[in-house]
Amino acid sequence: MAKTNKWWLERSYKTKKSLTDEIRKIINQIDDDYFITDEEDLELLTWVLSHHHDYLSKIDGSTNFKIKVRRSLANSGNKELLIIRDDGTEVDISWTKALNPQGSSTHKEDLRNAAVQAINYQVLQFKDKNTDTICCLCKMQIEEKIEACHYEPRLDELLTQFFGDKDEMEKIEIKDGSYASRYFDPELSERWTTFHANHATLKPAHKKCIRQRKR
Ligand SMILES: [Zn+2]
Incomplete structure (x- = not known):
């Protein structure tokens, strides 16, 4: 039932790869355990993450959450994203999952x-x-x-x-x-x-x- 919804076309990314490359570039510029502070980068990542199927419960009502970069615990070659909610609690969220047909919101x-x-x-x-x-x-x-x-x-x-x-x-x-x-x-x-x-x-x-x- 998962349909491939090419939502990245909304912002004129012609392919999923062109968006993936841009996300990687943003994340790789940030040192481990630092926040994404550039407003445009933050906005872009938020847009991507919003397509994660579990986005609403991840942000849990936060309207002003922050995004932090962390070294992956499972694979130290990778960096991961954490959402820091308004109340200070944090939760990891997979941006690659947000880009999957199964991970994207219906x-x-x-x-x-x-x-x-x-x-x-x-x-x-x-x-x-x-x-x-x-x-x-x-x-x-x-x-x-x-x-x-x-x-x-x-x-x-x-x-x-x-x-x-x-x-x-x-x-x-x-x-x-x-x-x-x-x-x-x-x-x-x-x-x-x-x-x-x-x-x-x-x-x-x-x-x-x-x-x-x-x-
Ligand atoms: Zn109860």
Whole structure:
């Protein structure tokens, strides 16, 4: 089912290799354990990484993460990238995987990403107002910061109700913003946020419980 989506054509890289060469050049200029500081390089790498299938959980809501270069632990001839999230936690992310057909995000994942970004304000408002500290999924006390869970219906159910089935979703245009944000056209975004406000039931949950839940 993995289709080869030549997303690098968006930025006029004619081949995957021309983009790969440029990434290697950027990474090889940086010493081990140093950050990517050049803004254009950072923007380019962020764009590439945003196609990683697990990008959203890697950045974990960070809007201002940093990228660090590290010597590969598995193969000392290679350098790897680490994402340093806004809260200081770090996670490795494979840029080569982001370039694989299997590693790249699907249209559905891009749509989900855009849909989540569009409702960000509602999620923040929910977190602000919420006083309940029992996780809706495991029913245990939440000691750390709460996360907003789409209890019933699940987020993917809401997406299907609003956007339609897979074929309908394929027709929706998703645009690339800076820092790998994804967005719809404003009119669609407006309709989706209204739909979400009327149909979603947000409840507090543990971050790990949301991650473990089936989508
Ligand atoms: Zn829980």
